[in-house]
Amino acid sequence: MVSHDARWRQRETSASRNDIVIKFSEVVKNFSKKDPSSSSSCVPEVGARPRWPHPFDYNSLMKAFSHAGEVEEVLRLFREMKEDFHCGPDVVCYTSVVDSLATANRPEEAVAVFEEMVSAGVIPDTAAYTVLVKLYSCHLKRFDSAYEVIRWMTKCGCVPDVITYSTLIAGLCWADRVEEALGVLDQMLEEECRPNVHTYTPIVQAYCSRGRIEEARRLVDAMDAIGCPPNTVTYNVLIQALRKIRAFDEVEKLLKHSDAKGWKPDVVTYSIYMDGLCEFGRADKAWEQLQVMLGKGLRPNAVTVNILLDCLCRGSKAPEAKRLLERSAELEWDADVVNYNTVMSRLRDAGKWLSVLKLFSDMIKKGIATNSRTFSIVIHSLCKAGKLDWAKCIFNSRGFVANIVTYTTLIHYFHVAGKVDEAHALFYEMVEENVVPNQITYGVMVKCLCRERKFLEAIGCFYRSLEDGFSPNLFACLTYWLVRGKRLMEILSLLQWILRQGYIIDFCVVRGLINAFCREGCCQSREIYILSHVLDKILGTR
DNA sequence: GATTAGAACC
Numbered sequence: 001m002v003s004h005d006a007r008w009r010q011r012e013t014s015a016s017r018n019d020i021v022i023k024f025s026e027v028v029k030n031f032s033k034k035d036p037s038s039s040s041s042c043v044p045e046v047g048a049r050p051r052w053p054h055p056f057d058y059n060s061l062m063k064a065f066s067h068a069g070e071v072e073e074v075l076r077l078f079r080e081m082k083e084d085f086h087c088g089p090d091v092v093c094y095t096s097v098v099d100s101l102a103t104a105n106r107p108e109e110a111v112a113v114f115e116e117m118v119s120a121g122v123i124p125d126t127a128a129y130t131v132l133v134k135l136y137s138c139h140l141k142r143f144d145s146a147y148e149v150i151r152w153m154t155k156c157g158c159v160p161d162v163i164t165y166s167t168l169i170a171g172l173c174w175a176d177r178v179e180e181a182l183g184v185l186d187q188m189l190e191e192e193c194r195p196n197v198h199t200y201t202p203i204v205q206a207y208c209s210r211g212r213i214e215e216a217r218r219l220v221d222a223m224d225a226i227g228c229p230p231n232t233v234t235y236n237v238l239i240q241a242l243r244k245i246r247a248f249d250e251v252e253k254l255l256k257h258s259d260a261k262g263w264k265p266d267v268v269t270y271s272i273y274m275d276g277l278c279e280f281g282r283a284d285k286a287w288e289q290l291q292v293m294l295g296k297g298l299r300p301n302a303v304t305v306n307i308l309l310d311c312l313c314r315g316s317k318a319p320e321a322k323r324l325l326e327r328s329a330e331l332e333w334d335a336d337v338v339n340y341n342t343v344m345s346r347l348r349d350a351g352k353w354l355s356v357l358k359l360f361s362d363m364i365k366k367g368i369a370t371n372s373r374t375f376s377i378v379i380h381s382l383c384k385a386g387k388l389d390w391a392k393c394i395f396n397s398r399g400f401v402a403n404i405v406t407y408t409t410l411i412h413y414f415h416v417a418g419k420v421d422e423a424h425a426l427f428y429e430m431v432e433e434n435v436v437p438n439q440i441t442y443g444v445m446v447k448c449l450c451r452e453r454k455f456l457e458a459i460g461c462f463y464r465s466l467e468d469g470f471s472p473n474l475f476a477c478l479t480y481w482l483v484r485g486k487r488l489m490e491i492l493s494l495l496q497w498i499l500r501q502g503y504i505i506d507f508c509v510v511r512g513l514i515n516a517f518c519r520e521g522c523c524q525s526r527e528i529y530i531l532s533h534v535l536d537k538i539l540g541t542r
Numbered sequence: 543g544a545t546t547a548g549a550a551c552c
Contacts (some may be wrong), residue, residue, distance in 0.1 A: 059544040095545040130546040138547090166547045173548095201548045236549040271550045306551040338552050345552080373552080 055081070055090050062093065066100035088120065095128045102135040123431055129153040131166045137171025143180075146171065162188070173206035197223070201234045208241030216241060229262055232292040236268050243276030251276075267293070270305045274291045278311035286311055302336040309339055313346035322347065322355055326362055337363070341373050348381040356381040363469075372403040379406055383413035392422075402433075405420070408441045415448040423448050439471040446474065450481035455490060462494075470503040476512040483516035492533065510535075 003006060058081050065073040078097050081089055089097075094117040101110035117124065129149055129178055136146035138537055142310035146168055150160050165188045172181040181203055200223050220238055223230045230238075235254060242250050258265055270293045277286035290300065290308065300308070305328075312321040321343045328335035340363050347355045360378050363370055375394070382391035395402065395410060407430040414423035427445055430437065439446075442465035449458035462478050465471065475498070482491045491513075499506065514535070 054543085056544045064546075090544090092545040099546070124546080127546040132546095134546070161546085168547095194549090198547045205548070233549050240549070264552060266549095268550050273550095275550065284548050301550095303551045308551095310551070342552055405552095 055093050058089070059096055059381050062096045062100065066096065066103065069104070071100050071104040071106070078230070088123070089117075091117070091122050091125050091128055094122060095125075095131055099131045099134070102131060102139055105139065107140055124156075124158065126153070126158050126161050126164060129158055129160070130167055131165055133160075134167045134171070136173065137168050141171065141175045142240055143168075143172065143175075143177070149447045160193070161194055162196055162199065165193060166196070169199055170202040173202040176206065178203060178210075195228065197231050197234060199229055200228060200230070202236060204230075204234055205237045208237055208410055213241055213245065224261070232263050232266050232269065232413055234414055235263055235265070236272060239269060240272050241424065243272055246276070248273075248276065256428075265296075267298050267301055270298065271301075274304065274311075275307045278307060278314065282314055283311050300333065302339060302425070305333050305335060306339050306342055310346075313343060313438050318343060318346045318350055318352070319355065322359060325359060329366070335366075335368065337368055337371055337374060340368065341371075341377060344374070344377045344381070348377050348384065351384065353381040353385040353387070359395060372401050372406060375400055375402065375406040378410060380409045383409060387415075388417060388419070390415060401431075401441070403437065404430075404435055404441065405440055407435055408438070408444060411441065411448070412444045415444060415451075420448060420452060436468075437465075439465060439468060439474050442468075442471075443474050443477055446478050447481065450478070450485065453485060455482060455485055455487050459490065459494060470498075471503075472504075472506050472509050475503075475505070476509045478514050479509070480516045483513065483520055485522070 021493060022459055034281050058077055061184070062074045062077050065071075065077070078089065078093070081093065090444055094113060098110045098117075101113060110295070111132075114124070114128070117128070129152075132149045135144050136142045136149060150164065150168070153160060153164075165184060168182045169184050172178070172184065185195060185199065188199070199220065199317070204216050204219050207213070207219065216238055220230050220234060223234070229501050239251050239254060242248075243255075255265055255269070255273075255445060270289055272446060274286040277283070277289065286308065290304075293300065293304075309321045309324065312318065312324070324331065324333075325335055325339060325343055328339075328424070340359055344356050344359050347353075347359070356378060360370070360374065378518055379391045380392070380396060384387070391410060391413070394400065395406065411423045411426050411430075414420070415425065423445075427437070427441070430441075445461050446458045446462075449461060458481065462474060479494070482494075484487075495505075
C-alpha cells in the first residue's frame with residue numbers, strides 16, 4: 001500500500017513529472033523492442049542503430065527521477081538495468097544511484113550500493129568517491145568518515161578534485177566548523193588544487209549565517225583579488241545577510257555596482273531584496289523593485305510572486321492578493337500551488353472561508369495540482385467557520401489526500417464542537433490509514449479524553465505518544481487535566497514512571513503543575529500532603 | 543550522449 005506521505009510527495013512533484021515524460025520519450029526513441037532471447041550485450045554494433053538501451057539512457061532517466069525526488073523509480077530502473085537487460089551498470093550509473101539515495105536521506109542504502117559497485121568489480125572514480133564525501137560531510141556530519149574516504153580514494157590512486165574538497169568544505173560550513181573548513185582550504189592550496197567560487201561561497205555563507213558580516217565582506221573582496229571573482233550566488237548569499245540586518249543601502253550599492261564588478265543580479269537577487277523590504281514594512285519599495293526587474297528583462301517566478309502576495313497579505317490586503325491570483329494568467333505570472341496556499345492560509349486566518357473556497361475552485365479550474373496543504377487549509381477554514389459537515393464532505397471526497405495536519409485539524413474541531421465520537425472515529429481511521437499521529441494529535445486526543453473524564457485512556461494515549469519521543473508539553477497538558485480532575489494518585493504514579501524512564505521534566509512542566517494545583521485550590525489536609533509529595537518527586541528533594 | 547559542489551518564498 002502506498003503511504004499517505006508518498007502519495008503527498010507524488011502530488012508535490014507532479015509538475016516535474018512532465019519533464020520526466022519528455023526525457024523518457026527521448027530515451028524511448030533509442031529503444032527498440034525488448035528481445036529477451038537475443039544476446040544480452042548492450043553495446044550496439046558499429047554503425048547500427050542501438051537495439052538495447054545504453055547505460056547513457058538509463059542514466060538520463062535516473063537523473064530525471066532523482067531530480068524529481070522519486071528515488072523508488074531510480075531504484076526500479078537500476079534493478080531493471082541489472083535484471084532485465086543483464087547490462088551491468090557502469091560507474092556513472094552507480095554514482096547516480098548512490099547520490100540519489102544520499103540526497104533522499106537513505107544513507108545505509110547509499111553505502112550498500114557503493115559497496116555493491118566495488119564488489120561487482122566496477123572501479124569508483126573521483127565523482128563516485130565525492131558522492132560518498134557528500135554523504136558523510138553534508139548529510140551525516142560524520143567528518144571523520146569523510147576524511148577517511150578522501151584518504152582511501154587517494155590510496156586507490158584517485159585524486160580528490162576541487163569538487164571533492166568544496167563538498168567537504170560545504171559540509172563543514174553547514175555544521176558551523178568554519179575554522180576547520182579554512183584548514184581544508186589550506187590543504188587544497190598545498191596540494192595545488194585550485195579553489196573556485198564553489199569553494200569560497202559556502203564559507204561566505206557560514207560567516208553570514210553566524211552574523212560575521214564583516215568577515216563575509218572581506219572574503220568577497222578577497223575573492224576578487226585572488227582571481228576567483230564572486231558570482232551571482234555569492235552576492236545573493238551576502239545580500240541575504242545584509243537584508244537580515246536591514247542594510248538596504250548597502251544592498252542598493254551592491255546592485256548599482258554589479259556591472260562594474262562583473263556579475264548580474266538575477267531573479268533570486270531581487271526576490272531576496274524584495275522579501276527583506278516587505279518584511280520591514282517597505283512594500284512600496286518592494287513593488288518598485290519588481291519594475292526594476294521587469295525593466296532588466298527578468299520575469300518573476302513563483303517564489304517572487306509568493307513574496308509579493310505574502311507582502312500584500314501581511315498588509316491586510318489579502319483580498320487584493322486573491323484578485324491578483326485570479327488574474328495570474330493575464331499578468332503572465334506562473335502561479336503555483338504554494339502561491340495559492342499562501343493566500344488561502346492568510347484568508348483562512350482572517351476568517352474569509354468563502355474566499356478560500358473560491359480560490360480552491362479557481363485552482364481546480366486552472367488545473368493547478370493541489371496538495372495536502374491546500375486541503376488542510378480548506379478544511380481548517382471551514383471548521384473555523386463552524387461548517388464541520390462541509391469540511392467532512394470535502395474530506396471524504398475522491399482524490400483527497402489527507403495528511404497528519406488534516407486529520408489533527410478535523411479531530412480538534414470535532415472535539416471543540418463536542419462531537420467526541422466523531423473525533424475518536426477519525427483518530428482510529430487515521431491509524432488504520434497509516435497516518436502516524438504526532439505530538440499535536442496526541443495533545444488533542446488527551447484533552448478530548450480528559451474532558452470526558454476518561455483519565456486512564458488519556459494516560460494510555462500519552463504512553464502511546466512516547467513512541468514518538470517524550471514531549472514535555474504533552475506531559476504538562478496531561479498533568480494539568482489530571483490536577484483538574486483531582487487524580488493526584490495517577491499523577492504520582494505517572495511521575496514515578498516518567499522519572500524511572502530517565503525523561504527530563506523541565507521547569508515549564510513544574511510551573512504548569514504548580515499553577516494547576518493553585519488554581520484548583522489543592523491546599524487542604526491530605527491533598528496538600530500529596531501535592532508536597534508530588535513536587536518533591538519532581539524537584540528531587542526527597 | 544551520462545556521474546560529483548553553493549542562493550530566495552510557504
